[in-house]
Amino acid sequence: MLTHTQRHKDSLGRYKIIKEKHENQEHFLRPEDGRLAPLTVQGIENTVGYGNVLTGGRTWAFKGESGRHITIIMRLLCWVHSFRYKDGSMEKRDMSEDGSAMMLFLVWLPCCLILTLLLFIPQSLEGQFRNQGLYDPILYRDWRYPKVSRNRYEGKNEDECEGEERGQHGPRDLEARAISRPIATTRSNSSGTKNDNDGILARHFGPRFLCFVTGIHEQNGVEFKTCRVSDWIRDNGEHAYNGFVFLSYTRHQFCVDSEGEIYDPKRWTDLSGEQRENLVPIAKRDRQALLKKGVEAARSANRVAFWIDFECIRDIDTQPEGTAENSANSKSDDVYRICDIVRAAYSMVIFVGPSLGSKIQGTPETYSQAITIEWLQAYGDRLWTLPEILLCPSERRIKLHFYGKAGPPEELAKRDFPARAVWKDADRVRELVDHYESTIDLSPLELVSIALECLAERNTQKFREGDIAYALMGLLRRRPMTNDKDSSFEAFARLSVANVSDALLERLICMQPLHRDAPWYEIKDDFGARLWDIEPRCQVAGIVDDQAVTLDGAVGASIRWDRMDQVAFFKRPTTARTFAKVALRTMPGYLLAGIGMVGFVGSLLSYDGIGAELGALGAGMQGLLAVGIIFLVPGVIVFLLAPYMIFELYRGEFWSTQAMFIGIEGVPDDLGWVERHLFGLNQGRLKWSVAGSTLSQHKLSTYDECEALPPKESTPALKFANEAKGSNYTNVEEKPFTLIDIYTRTATVYYAVRPPTALIVCGQEGGMQRAVLYSYDWRRGTFSREAVVRVKTIVLERMFRVDRFRFALNRKMWEKHPESPGSTSETRLE
Known part of the structure; x- marks a missing residue:
């Protein structure tokens, strides 16, 4: 039969064919190998107090609550020590009140036996160590030309452009290919001014x-x-x-x-x-x-x-x-x-x-x-x-x-x-x-921000789609050439590129809109920041189309959605801790050796008539018995203390942890559930973020400290439907998601339409980094903004640089079988 397919090219140049029945499903770039893969999301089905919007409308696979991928040793220790410590803290419980002391006494010896057997098996109790402790990278590469490049040498060559002008490849705006083209010669125009021919409108x-x-x-x-x-x-x-x-x-x-x-x-x-x-x-x-x-x-x-x-x-x-x-x-x-x-x-x-x-x-x-x-x-x-x-x-x-x-x-x-x-x-x-x-x-940014707010509230009889940006550019020094084909967003992108020192668009993308369908020119941040409060960490390198631009110079990380594994953690390497690890790992060996030697000597001495004959060999047997006792006594001590020693090795605060972002659909009622999945033990290490999103809350504690609170309950800021004719995306609505940052051990709740698969730091503000959460639109090869959160600055030391990538403020609602620059459509007979 006839099947419609699309082709995606990944960062290593490999192609993946997406068939029609899978083209509406969300995909992501796997950080392990950079391949495009369908997105599977773990989560909580019912999230009370956050709009109850998890019942449908998904374009991704939903697997429910993740299984617990923790070693048996850590599970056993958690169960045994649950009789000693309060769940979610490092405080000891009063075991005399509820019979916990008796239960602990009864299970202690069986636990020692099981641990001894399990310690024979080589395994890491410190979690999975990957990427040398760094976050998962974003393996992405943009293979295509931008519509407008900042540097003219990155655009198409002149012969190709001439071919496009003749209609071979479609229309193209030649004059705006290079926003800042250096030309030494100048010419006088009709009004006596000089035009540098660099794509800037002459004054x-x-x-x-x-x-x-x-x-x-x-x-x-x-x-x-x-x-x-x-x-x-x-x-x-x-x-x-x-x-x-x-x-x-x-x-x-x-x-x-x-x-x-x-x-x-x-x-x-x-x-x-x-x-x-x-x-x-x-x-x-x-x-x-x-x-x-x-x-x-x-x-x-x-x-x-x-x-x-x-x-x-x-x-x-x-x-x-x-x-x-x-x-x-x-x-x-x-x-x-x-x-x-x-x-x-x-x-x-x-x-x-x-x-x-x-x-x-x-x-x-x-x-x-x-x-x-x-x-x-x-x-x-x-x-x-x-x-x-x-x-x-x-x-x-x-x-x-x-x-x-x-x-x-x-x-x-x-x-x-x-x-x-x-x-x-x-x-x-x-x-x-x-x-x-x-x-x-006013600073240039204050001028742009205030002027754009005022202009956006006014009406006009449009000459061109980009009239708001063109009205704004009259107030600025550098004004790009106008273009009838420019959308409103493209015109503003040109203005931002022309006035590069102000980085208008770079700052704008770091702002969290008040509502999802807010137009680009509504410069209002849900965190309350202004345009000049944000310092960009990336640069617009080109303009892609009426919705997307090319960004360069950012750092970021992939977000894992399918499962939660026990992650690696690091504790300060002291002599006592090193000795304890060696003693525990070798305990089954020297314990069995001691038992074997003492048992062997004892079995020989137990036979009648043999004792006298052994008198001549008494010195050798005594030596063997002494060695056996030397092995047996510390072995028994470590054997009886094994549950306590292992627990003490891995309890308490960590020196550092494996950096990783984990995504969960919904909002967990208890972060202890997440901590048990990640570290095996719930001792209150994982906290809610203080100011990570607009839902974050905090208060002044008893000791004059800032104490994080669970996120405030809220309904989605906006539910909306896309009624575009032929669109595959209907009844689109926002859902709550939780982002777990294992490195800083914080959890942040935010709203998005789709699970973002990448976190890219694009700016900084207020002593924290502005991180944009992106979903991956594989059809266009574009990252689309889903939400903006604030993360701690220390995450930068664990992130990889992201290759130049395509960014869009919002996901484009595709019609059936789109023809796009990010994918190749073809029809196959199967």
């Missing part, structure tokens, strides 16, 4: 086009002429140009589309034909009103020109000047250079009015003192107006014009505008204003 010293108030040419009933600034200076002399006024407005209130754009079937899709006809005269009136206000503003400021977007942004330099209705939706990169234009302006004028929706309905709001707040709030709610407010000149006040109001405009200082407009984020905007007025100095 403009000023606008290319302006509306000059001449009193000669009448356009739309207003006396002005739109022309290139260089042409104006050439014709009138440089002394005739004294700057311009920047006119700001929002298209939520004014329609500036041309008649052709209004009737474009791809635009205004929510309007009927009649409403489109009504919108044409509204657009003409709005254009004329804005242009008249621009002329008035320029004359009031005694300037020769004003700037307004629908007149002064041109797709090409050769577009006819003075056109009656220029395109209001230019695709020119000048849209993303408005930040340079507003910086160069003499002053700024803002024109606000009734909403466009009310105009279309024929019920526009009329001017009143009460309505001005709504108009200003609507103006400030737009994405591109915020950078204009922040970057406009501070030495002159902003002039506010209200539609329908007679008399002079209202004048406001930039610093007073957020409060006057009653914006909901006025306090954060004020911080940005203070920064650009140089009254306070």
Whole structure:
């Protein structure tokens, strides 16, 4: 029959064929050999107090509680000494109260006999020692090209790129292949600036086009002429140009589309034909009103020109000047250079009015003192107006014009505008204003973090998918080239790569989102940290696609999910401990030798008539008997003390342990259950983490110490379903998982959709390391973030470096039989 298969290539170049019936199952990279293997998870079926979400929806094998893989000697000792010590501590119990002393007396001698027999068998009582005590490595390798590489020599060669441009391999953004390409030569662009050709958007010293108030040419009933600034200076002399006024407005209130754009079937899709006809005269009136206000503003400021977007942004330099209705939706990169234009302006004028929706309905709001707040709030709610407010000149006040109001405009200082407009984020905007007025100095990361929070809350009529990142880049020094094909995340990744010193994305991935479906630009951390609190430990080396980037330089470890073995531990090597180990290991030998020699001599002396004959050999027999007694007496002593000696050797705190991460689905009620699986004895060595996750708790103990508490009970932060057509992942919901760090002997509870199979340290904050927990999406060869936890810094000394890997903020919901760069799809006849 016909079977669909996919192929995965591991770190050693080996291929594994995944058949259709197994392609929805979670897989992981085995740390022993790097092979791709199906994921089997141990866990607790019912977890009370954590949402009871363990009943289904798994894409991995669930085996329930793990068996106890402890040596028989350790099991026997645990049982015997359970009569002496309290479970979960090193405190002795009062054996006189419950008859424990009698039980201990009865089982002691049989225990000694069993231990003597078991000590004949060579075996380690100190657990499994692996990787020289280090964590399990992550055996991964990325075999593919990134879409955009930080260094151009890591990208595809020019011939391949040309082939892609011809359509042989699909479209590719050549200009953004190298974000920081060093080119020695420079060239002048049309506005007099120099472009390094390194993928960075060139800065403009000023606008290319302006509306000059001449009193000669009448356009739309207003006396002005739109022309290139260089042409104006050439014709009138440089002394005739004294700057311009920047006119700001929002298209939520004014329609500036041309008649052709209004009737474009791809635009205004929510309007009927009649409403489109009504919108044409509204657009003409709005254009004329804005242009008249621009002329008035320029004359009031005694300037020769004003700037307004629908007149002064041109797709090409050769577009006819003075056109009656220029395109209001230019695709020119000048849209993303408005930040340079507003910086160069003499002053700024803002024109606000009734909403466009009310105009279309024929019920526009009329001017009143009460309505001005709504108009200003609507103006400030737009994405591109915020950078204009922040970057406009501070030495002159902003002039506010209200539609329908007679008399002079209202004048406001930039610093007073957020409060006057009653914006909901006025306090954060004020911080940005203070920064650009140089009254306070925000660090680059503080600037990005606060600005992105403010921009993300605003609405916009999208020119491109990455408009939020493109609006943000106007506030930064280095601005990558814009790209129509960029998603919002890709645009931000380009911005992060271009501003490498700020490591924007590297810090962002270390943050724990408030909820799983939070967009990338929601810079809010569930731990309460800010972007500048995190110091990255990795670097973005390239951009993969609209969801993933390539990270390099991180350290990490694999997480084991299928079982819990007894792990190795180390205690301080003292003379007494070394002597005790030797005595215990050799005890069966010299005990049996002593018994044999004493028994042999005794058996000879027991026969009648032989005693006299042995008189001549008495010295030899006496010597043999003495040696036998020398072996027998210490052997008997060690034999009777064996349960006590072995217990004392392996009880108490450890000097160190084998480093390993163990994963459990669910939350154990008692960590002693886990400790018995790992060390054989439960003496309270394993503790809950103090601040490992947002569920961790702690308190001040009696002795003024920080005492860890069990994690707080909680329901999942989010349950959600993916309703994408054809998706194999439906009813996706978060589940509680427990991460056991054997090296630091701590347990941390967190929520995730899938069991993360890798822990990678990507940053540090607050004296701890930010570790991102990843599941492995084998279809794309990508690690997808499931949760973020905090681990102790000492874990770094036991971790391996991770090879350059692909990282995604969230797992992509695949449709049936995806074609992906991480796997090869093929159909076989079986």
